[in-house]
Amino acid sequence: MDLNFTAAEQSFREEVRNFLRAKLPADISRKVLGGKRLEKDDFVRWQQILHAQGWGATGWPVAFGGTGWNAVQQHIFDEECADAGAPLQLPFGLKMVAPVIMAFGNPAQQQRFLPRIIDGSDWWCQGYSEPGSGSDLASLKTRAVRVNSPEGDHYVVTGQKTWNTLGQYADWIFCLVRTSTEGRQQEGISFLLIDMKSPGIEVRPIIMLDGEHEINEVWFEDVRVPVQNLIGEENKGWTYAKFLLGHERTGIAGVGRSKRELKKLKDIAKKETANGRPLIEDQRFRDRIAQVELELMALEITNLRVISAEGEKKRAPGPEASILKIKGSEIQQMLTELQMQTLGHYALPWIDDALDADWAGDAMMEAYADHAAPLSGRYFNVRKTTIYGGSNEIQKNIISQMILGL
Amino acid sequence: MDFNYTEEQLALQDTLRRFYARDYAFEQRRALAKSAEGFSRPAWKTFADFGILALPFHEDFGGLNGNAVDTMLVMEMLGRGLALEPYVPTVALCGGLIRDAGNTAQKEALLPAIAGGELMLALAHFEPGARYEVDRVATTATASGSGWQLDGTKAVVLGAPSADKLIVSARDGKGLSLFLIDAKAPGVTLRAYPTQDGARAADIRLSKVAVGADALIGTAGGALPVIERAIDYANAALCAEAVGIMSALNEVTLEYLKTRKQFGVPIGKFQALQHRMADMVIATEQARSMATLAAVRVDSTDAVERSRSVAAAKAYVTQSARLVGQQAVQLHGGMGVVDELNVAHYFKRLTMIGLTFGDADYHLGKFSDTLLAA
Numbered sequence: 199m200d201l202n203f204t205a206a207e208q209s210f211r212e213e214v215r216n217f218l219r220a221k222l223p224a225d226i227s228r229k230v231l232g233g234k235r236l237e238k239d240d241f242v243r244w245q246q247i248l249h250a251q252g253w254g255a256t257g258w259p260v261a262f263g264g265t266g267w268n269a270v271q272q273h274i275f276d277e278e279c280a281d282a283g284a285p286l287q288l289p290f291g292l293k294m295v296a297p298v299i300m301a302f303g304n305p306a307q308q309q310r311f312l313p314r315i316i317d318g319s320d321w322w323c324q325g326y327s328e329p330g331s332g333s334d335l336a337s338l339k340t341r342a343v344r345v346n347s348p349e350g351d352h353y354v355v356t357g358q359k360t361w362n363t364l365g366q367y368a369d370w371i372f373c374l375v376r377t378s379t380e381g382r383q384q385e386g387i388s389f390l391l392i393d394m395k396s397p398g399i400e401v402r403p404i405i406m407l408d409g410e411h412e413i414n415e416v417w418f419e420d421v422r423v424p425v426q427n428l429i430g431e432e433n434k435g436w437t438y439a440k441f442l443l444g445h446e447r448t449g450i451a452g453v454g455r456s457k458r459e460l461k462k463l464k465d466i467a468k469k470e471t472a473n474g475r476p477l478i479e480d481q482r483f484r485d486r487i488a489q490v491e492l493e494l495m496a497l498e499i500t501n502l503r504v505i506s507a508e509g510e511k512k513r514a515p516g517p518e519a520s521i522l523k524i525k526g527s528e529i530q531q532m533l534t535e536l537q538m539q540t541l542g543h544y545a546l547p548w549i550d551d552a553l554d555a556d557w558a559g560d561a562m563m564e565a566y567a568d569h570a571a572p573l574s575g576r577y578f579n580v581r582k583t584t585i586y587g588g589s590n591e592i593q594k595n596i597i598s599q600m601i602l603g604l
Numbered sequence: 605m606d607f608n609y610t611e612e613q614l615a616l617q618d619t620l621r622r623f624y625a626r627d628y629a630f631e632q633r634r635a636l637a638k639s640a641e642g643f644s645r646p647a648w649k650t651f652a653d654f655g656i657l658a659l660p661f662h663e664d665f666g667g668l669n670g671n672a673v674d675t676m677l678v679m680e681m682l683g684r685g686l687a688l689e690p691y692v693p694t695v696a697l698c699g700g701l702i703r704d705a706g707n708t709a710q711k712e713a714l715l716p717a718i719a720g721g722e723l724m725l726a727l728a729h730f731e732p733g734a735r736y737e738v739d740r741v742a743t744t745a746t747a748s749g750s751g752w753q754l755d756g757t758k759a760v761v762l763g764a765p766s767a768d769k770l771i772v773s774a775r776d777g778k779g780l781s782l783f784l785i786d787a788k789a790p791g792v793t794l795r796a797y798p799t800q801d802g803a804r805a806a807d808i809r810l811s812k813v814a815v816g817a818d819a820l821i822g823t824a825g826g827a828l829p830v831i832e833r834a835i836d837y838a839n840a841a842l843c844a845e846a847v848g849i850m851s852a853l854n855e856v857t858l859e860y861l862k863t864r865k866q867f868g869v870p871i872g873k874f875q876a877l878q879h880r881m882a883d884m885v886i887a888t889e890q891a892r893s894m895a896t897l898a899a900v901r902v903d904s905t906d907a908v909e910r911s912r913s914v915a916a917a918k919a920y921v922t923q924s925a926r927l928v929g930q931q932a933v934q935l936h937g938g939m940g941v942v943d944e945l946n947v948a949h950y951f952k953r954l955t956m957i958g959l960t961f962g963d964a965d966y967h968l969g970k971f972s973d974t975l976l977a978a
Contacts, residue, residue, distance in 0.1 A: 332937055334866035361938045407941050407948035472735045482965050538959070542735040543760040545959045546799040562795035563807045565732025565759060574800045578952060581933050582941050589937060591876060 201499070203274070211274050218282040221247050225555065227283030231462075233572030234555045235410075236285055238321070238367045244285050245318035254316040255292055262300055262308070263316050269505035273453070280454030281461075288364070291315040291322035295372040298389065298438050302430040311370075311391070323365035325373035325392070325416060326439070328358060333592050335374070336383040336436060340418060342375035342390060344425065344432075353377075353390065353428070355398075355421040361586065362414045365401050368394045371416065374439055377432050389435035391427040398422075406582075408575040409550070443588060450519075450587055451501045451526035456494055459533045463487060463540070466569055470540045477540055486539075490532045497525045517600035520593035527583035527590060534577040545574045607896075609677060617677050619654055623647075624685030630946045633686055637802030641766055643688040652721030657695055661703055666716035672837065676844040676899035683848025686949055688803055690726070690763030694718060696841045697834050698725035698771050701782060705822030705830045710784070726767035726787075728758040728808050729831060736962040738832055743810060745774035745781055752776070752820075754783060754791075754813040762960070764806035765796035771821065772810065778825025783815050790814070801953040829907065835961050836914040840902040842957045843895040843914075843921040849957075850888040850925060853932040853950050857881065860936055877935060884928045891924035912974045919967035922958040929954040 203211070226240050248254045256272050258264020267275065287293075296315050299307055314320040331338040340357025355375055365371065371392050378386030392399070398421035404413045430438060464487060467478040478484055504518045538545045544566050551557050552571030559568060584590045598604045609617070628647060636644050651657050656678050661667025668674075675696065682691055695718060702714050717723035734740035743756025754774050764770065764787070772783050785792065791813035796806040822830055861872030861881060871877055898917035904910045929951040933940035940947050958964060 327938070330865075332866065333871075334868075337866075405943040407943055407952060409943065413938075470735070471733050473737060474740070477735075482969055486965075538955075539963060539965075541959075542963070543730055543960065544732075546760050546801075546805060546956055548798045548800045560795065562793065562809060565757075566807070574955075577955070578800075578941075578948070581930070581951075582938075584934060585937050585941065589934075591874075594876070 203270070207270060207274060210271055211278060214275055214278040215282075217251060217253075218278060218284065221251065222282055222284050223247075226285060229283075229555050230285055231283040231458075232555075232568065233553070233576060234557075235553050238364075241285055241288060242318045242321070245287065248287070249317045254318075255296070257293060258296065258300070258316070262296075262312050269508065270502065273502060273505065277454035277457065280458045283458075286455070288321075290324050290363070290368075290372075291320065294324060294442050295322050295370075295391070298372070298429060298442050301441060302389075302438050306426070307391075307429070320369045321364075321367050323362050323368035323371050323394075323416075325359040325362060325371045327361045329360055332361075333589055335439070336387065338374055338376060338387065340373065340375050342377050342388060342423070344377070351425045353423045353425065355390065355392065355418045355423055357418050359416045359418075360404070360414075362401075362416050363412060365394070365414045365416055366403065366411070370394060372429075374435050377435075384436040386433055387435040387439070388432050389429040389438045390423055391429065392418075392421065392423050393427075396421045396423065406579060408579045409548075410575070410579070412579075451497060451522035452530060453494070453498050453501050453526070456526070456529050456533060457498075459530070459537070460487075460491060460494060462569075463490075463533055463537050466537060466540045469567065469569075470542070483536075483539075486536055490529060490536065493525065493529050493532070497522070497529060500525070517596050520588075520596045523587060524584075524590050524593050527580075530580050530583050531577075534573070534580050538573045538577040541570050541573060544570050547571075548574070609673075613674060613677055616654070616656070616674075617681060620656075620678065620681035620685070623650060623654070624681065624687075628685050628687070630686070630949075633688065633802075634949075636688055637798075642798060642802065642804040643690065643766070647687075648689050648721050648724075651689065651691070652719065655719075656691075657721055658719030660695065660699060661715045661719060662711075665703075665711045666719040667703075672840055672899045672902045673896075675837075675841055676895060679841045679844035680848035680851075683845035683953075684852045686802075686849075686946070686953060690724060690766060690803070692838050692841055692845075693726045693761075693763030693767070694724050696838045697727040700834045700837045701727070701771055701821060701830060704833060705782065705827070709818075710821060714784075723769065724763065724767050725769050725771060726761050726764040727773075727834070728761045728764065728770045728810075729773045729835075730759050730761075732757055732759045732807075734759070736966045738835055739780070739828055741773050741775050741780055743772065743774040745776040745783065747776070748814065751814065751816040752781075752783065754785070754810045754815060756810050758808040758810070760799075760805050761808050762799075762803065762805045764794060764808060765804045770808070772813075773827060773831060776825060780827040780831065781824045782821040782827045782830065783819045784821055785813060785815055785819060799956060801956040802949070832911065833907070836911055837902050839914050839918045839961050839967075840895070840898040842960060843891075843898050843917045846921050846925045846954055846957050847888065847892045847895045849950050849954050850884075850891060850928045853928055853947065853954075854881075854884055854888055856947060856950075857884065857932045857935050860939075864937075871935075880931055880935060884931055887924040887927050891921045891928075894920045908974075912971060915962075915967040915970040915974075918962060919964050919971060922964035922967070925954040925958055926964070 229236055255264040256267050256275050260266040299311055328338050342353040342355045344353055371394055373390045373392055374387050375390050376386055377388040398419040400417040402415045403411045406412055468476045470477040472480045501522055549571055655668055658667045659670035659674050663669050699718050745752040745754055767787050770785050770787050773780055791811045793809040794806040799805050862870050864871050894917040898914045901910055901913035932947055933951050936947050939945055
């Protein structure tokens with residue numbers, strides 16, 4: 199048992215740090231650290247920079263252009279990126295559809311899609327949930343009917359997907375569609391890759407409680423999808439979907455990001471005052487920070503234990519990943535709540551401009567520091583984390599059933 | 605002991621309930637929140653017609669001689685309706701201050717105008733860096749001729765953008781004093797903005813604002829106890845508003861549990877969610893009890909007992925509101941975090957109530973400190 203990083207791991211960390219110092223654009227990191235709005239271009243630019251370094255896909259095997267890093271290296275990389283203010287590498291292409299294409303796609307699909315994911319050319323989004331199928335995903339109703347035609351066999355897709363994250367920017371969507379209504383629900387689902395430019399697709403914004411446009415409904419009306427875009431076998435999509443959800447849960451611990459946000463919380467608590475003293479000297483508030491820190495210390499080690507075990511077994515993460523998802527999301531929520539709480543009455547203003555990177559501040563509101571503007575909105579926004587990716591209630595079902603056998 | 609509302613009180617509650625159902629539905633409210641003023645002037649007029657703007661004032665000044673329990677029941681309904689109108693700043697805070705500390709001339713000039721819906725007010729008291737401390741005021745009142753000159757900065761003044769007049773707290777040699785000033789007086793600059801819950805507030809700069817002797821409300825240097833009482837009164841009102849919201853959230857969440865189907869059954873069939881909903885109802889009942897305690901005690905002449913009860917209620921209600929708000933969102937799943945449903949708006953308002961005039965920790969601390977004195 200040794201909780202220290204090896205000399206090799208330490209020097210790896212140095213390498214990552216040096217890279218970030220040299221290559222992470224300051225305009226992007228300022229936005230991330232300041233809680234400002236990110237544009238599509240910020241994500242794409244960062245992916246291109248990582249790709250140029252050969253680090254575009256840290257979780258992929260070398261054969262597909264990945265780094266082949268082990269779990270500890272990936273953890274170190276995530277932590278350093280978060281700390282430096284790198285934007286999150288969005289999971290939809292890299293961590294969700296790509297592993298499915300690698301495991302179940304054919305070589306033509308692998309050659310066509312994977313290089314464009316790693317170099318940032320294609321923006322992917324997810325077509326899983328439907329208005330009537332959230333936690334009960336297998337009940338999904340979006341239909342794909344296979345049509346044999348001289349111009350090329352294809353599916354005709356009709357239906358509606360929802361909670362689609364950043365699909366307004368997407369080039370491609372991976373979808374679960376119903377190809378059969380016979381037998382068990384799970385046995386009639388297929389996994390399709392659909393070009394977002396296809397006629398018949400409409401993206402309708404859903405405005406979230408923080409006023410931001412981050413999610414969408416995606417409507418499909420007689421959308422033609424070539425059969426070449428089917429992953430694996432027809433009606434086997436549920437197997438691939440479950441495989442994908444396992445991958446989605448690992449990154450979701452968000453340890454690196456939460457460490458950064460904890461640091462930020464402490465910084466703000468030193469700047470804000472209570473009774474004429476820095477707020478961090480208020481024991482009641484400091485204990486709250488300490489309590490979250492304990493949670494995060496535990497999660498960091500749990501995360502390393504889980505990913506190390508996976509590394510050794512060379513398998514997709516199991517139900518333990520649910521623990522990471524539950525704790526990771528709860529910690530994120532606690533941190534944003536405390537950050538908001540530091541502000542006192544200044545948690546109330548909603549100054550939309552202040553979320554833009556070029557906001558110059560306001561001479562009339564000197565005490566409303568630059569750090570204040572995003573905090574309440576973030577607290578509201580991250581309520582989603584215990585809901586998405588399989589709600590925390592579903593994660594507890596997984597633990598009860600898969601780990602405990604109840 | 606009697607926990608019942610009077611027939612008059614029940615009639616008022618019913619009137620307000622019908623008003624919100626008919627004239628202030630969620631979609632109308634959403635549009636209002638986005639409008640320039642951020643609330644409805646016609647609704648304010650209707651409030652005057654209902655008498656709720658006159659409620660806490662003496663009949664000699666156009667009031668209805670109401671008590672804090674009357675205010676509680678109004679606030680509960682305003683909570684349910686997600687009211688955007690600046691009722692607390694105008695009636696509870698400023699109206700309360702004038703009622704408690706104003707001289708006869710001021711009461712005659714101001715209270716009937718508030719009651720009639722012609723006058724809106726805001727209390728410019730808290731300051732940047734002062735957090736929730738009621739006595740931390742740096743704004744100065746310097747004697748000048750027969751009056752004063754005011755200089756300073758005020759933070760997050762609720763209702764200020766629509767206020768005709770401001771009541772400003774400032775420190776002179778003796779202590780805190782209150783001054784009534786015109787919101788457009790020379791030297792007064794507002795930086796107005798919407799708040800997270802859709803209401804309006806402003807930061808205010810006072811620069812060489814000249815006020816006459818008649819602007820003073822109460823005695824020079826003696827305002828602190830009056831301000832403390834007004835803030836207690838506002839906090840008791842906010843507790844009631846929160847309870848109204850919590851009850852409404854429980855109703856919509858229960859409805860969702862009964863109608864939203866997954867795995868072939870309403871999700872309310874799942875025991876994990878049943879128990880969560882039960883916890884929300886328990887928290888709301890307990891919060892209602894504490895809000896009632898605050899309403900009854902806030903009219904007490906014993907300042908220590910009054911403050912202690914309000915602190916206890918605000919701490920407890922805020923904690924309960926956090927549970928109910930967060931879980932109402934969680935039980936609604938994705939529908940809980942979208943702008944188009946009232947759930948998220950109730951949640952945001954509850955959150956902001958919890959951060960206004962002292963958060964749960966502040967009030968727990970205030971209550972906790974009283975244990976030393978016991």
